[in-house]
Amino acid sequence: MTAKQHIALTVNGRRVEAEVEPRLLLADFLRGTLGLTGTHVGCEHGVCGACTILLDGVSARSCLTLAVQADGSSVETVESLGSPEMLSDLQLVFREHHALQCGFCTPGMLMTATDLLRTQPLATDEEIRDGLSGNLCRCTGYENIVRALRAAAARRETTTP
């Protein structure tokens, strides 16, 4: 086995240090080593988007990223958004619009949506659908996810000065 490497990073605002095998996927590091099982693994080949996290603020696939590549970075996962008792605005808007069924794609959708809402105008449904097209959902037919994002984008307009 290759020697373990030391990594130090910030996960959801918390400083984390660990010795990891070079081949360990970031998704497995988050889920297995840190117990942050909210990040899901749906394909392990970069297509489904279930494993989406924010790496230094930008959405990334934790199944295509090695834990050692995140050394020195800041990682945000779904657990950073809100708790069951205190959901974030984005989580609430998903609930209001019934934008999840089985919930397996949801953490990845939420992280992608977080990135989109920060960086994209999302002025039309087409833009929203394009933005979401890297995240697969097999349950919702996307309709209610699009509606949720439409509402979130509109709310963003009214709250930002």
Add this chain to the structure above:
Amino acid sequence: MSEAATRPKHVGSAVRRVEDPRLLAGQGSYVADLFPADALHVAFRRSEHGHARIRGVDAAAAAALPGVIAVVTAAELDGLVRPVRATSRMANYQATATRPLAAGKVRYVGEPVVAVLAESRYIAEDGAELVEIDYDPLPDIADPEAAAQPDAPVLNPETSSNILVDRSFSRGEPEAAMAAAPHRVGGRFRFHRKAPIAMEPRACLATIERGRGALTLHSATQIPGIIRDALADALDLPGHALRVVAPDVGGGFGGKASLYAEEMVVAALARRHGRAIGWVADRMEDILSTSHGFDEIVDAELGFDADGRLLALRADILGDIGAASIYPWTAALEPVQVASFLPGPYRLASYRGHVRAVATSKAPTGPYRGVGRPISTFVMERLVDMAAHRLGLDPVELRRRNLIKAEEFPYKIGSGIIWDRSGFQECLESACATIDYAALRREQEVARAAGRWIGIGVASYAELTGIGSRISAAPGMPINTGTETADISIDSTGAVTAKFGVASHGQGLETTLTQIVADELGARLADIRIVQGDSAAVPHGTGTYASRSAVLAGGAATLSARVVRQKLVAAAAHLLEASEADIEVEEGRVRVAGTDRELTFREVARAVYSEMGRFPRDTRPDLSASETYDPYFGTTASATHIAMVEIDPGTFSVRVLRHVVAEDCGRLINPMIVDGQVHGGVAQGIGAALLEEVIYDERGQIVTANLVDYLVPTAAEIPSLEVAHVESELPATIGGYRGMGEGGTIGAPAAIANAVSDALAPLGIEIAELPVTPERLFRLIQAARTQI
């Protein structure tokens, strides 16, 4: 009956889901989230051959790898776990076994041959790669038509041929009526194989309670009760020492509704090693080994008269069911349903259907959303459109003339299925009104004049849902799927727990069942906890499949809640010194009507259970009930879909511009959830129509074992979806519910196939093969152009 039944408070409203907070916060518990730190991991070495004899296994290198605990072959599992056979009462059926690991030969690429047990998943996978298996290739059995020939090599040694099922249906005078029909249309229709692709790959984890040797299997399954019963036999364990739990499950769509070899291996090894052992599929092995769906060739012909009256239907169906008969549904499930449902929602006196299920060296097929009916609907709705075209009639008008009318129910169709009153005509009219069909046709005229390839497609269908004990959910299957039990109790703190044998995997059953229990009991939503997906919850339950859970579990919930409410009323009447008739129950309180004398559930419960002397010894009540519901016949759900598509003349890709569904699912428990189910079903139907296809080559090698080659629709391919609800007349089920979880997938492929055909009508093209990929469309258009 009870006042709650006439004045529902929660049933019928868009109650927010109970499941959501935990799932949104990343606090769900899917199987892969539950592994204890010291759990061992299994990885499988799977067959790379479609059909081969196993000459030998060399496990030395794998076993020598540090961290590998054991390398296990079929022989080592003999005596630990027995094979399971999917039996049937159907004549002309040949059963095959589900074995934990391949013994002697392999029958499809992806069949598990060797299990490697190791300290981590990484090491287990390393070990699996080091296993050397020596094979002797056997003749290819990949083509279903060749495999059905009498002299074809036989895939399963325990069968005499590859034809596992052979069945015919006949009603009326099919031959004479067809011969006498003034007009006939027909053709060969092909619906290609699909993979369910739940976003959560399959997974299971067995833990052992060492003190009493009890085993708990957490599995990403839709059928914990059936798995429990099957494994109890296979492992020879009593039910109280074997519990199967489906925790949060990331979608199923039928793919998680069968017993799998991996569950047998994981359970047997956990027992042998006395510790937690689990397996999580990666996407590739999930596509290789999770049951596929919908793989049929249908030769069909429809006879009709000059007024468009349908007279006779005949069909020959060849179902490619893959390597074996899946447990418990059997190989009959998918293809026989095609034959059973082919006559559809139409008045049609004569029908002859012949169906064969043939084994080939591909992954076994099993239930996939819609089961058989996406194909039967595709074929029948294509034939109806071809008939309309022949007569120069509008396809909506032809359907209007032939759909069974309100006064004709109950109506027995050619295969023997009986439709109870459902809004066949109403759904057609509602879909047309919702989309403004006349305006859509005008829009199409304009677009056509401008040279655009735009088409409109209509599809109507009916399905049987909430099936009770009269017939099994799969034809000929000897397992009772017709009952569900609800065990409801108010405990000594006044909290309500309702336990069920169903297993939600995205449908939101915790929410809908809470709504029903709250209404029937007079409880607050927040006071109720639903326990489901756990074989230990009730003595018998099978799970969630076949659009049954709202009808069966909802009915059982109603029955049990009514008994508990009656007990609560009796206890409260005693405590409040009032007559039972004067007691009202609402919002978790019992009150003497018209007074302020009231007690909370908690106060009643404490008096009933915990306080001395509140009740005479011989009348001390309990506040619980366990009732079972059997809807016996089940009930008919129906819908009409209308789709509008545009074909890009440059890329030959099809874009769905509009898609409307008008459906009759009886009383809506939660309209928000119903709409969500329709949306998801339609998206899968659009995928089935345009994108999705599991492809094996002639050697039985799969060429689409990842999500780059197997295309699941993304948000960019799905249009905005519109849903209208028709409540024709409530069915006789308790609560008036009909099942609706699968319908979207049943109607959408047919509507899109009709729309694409309509778009290409000027070229005379009829779509007979799905998915209609750009490549297929290109070939069809080229061929049509060279003919012109």
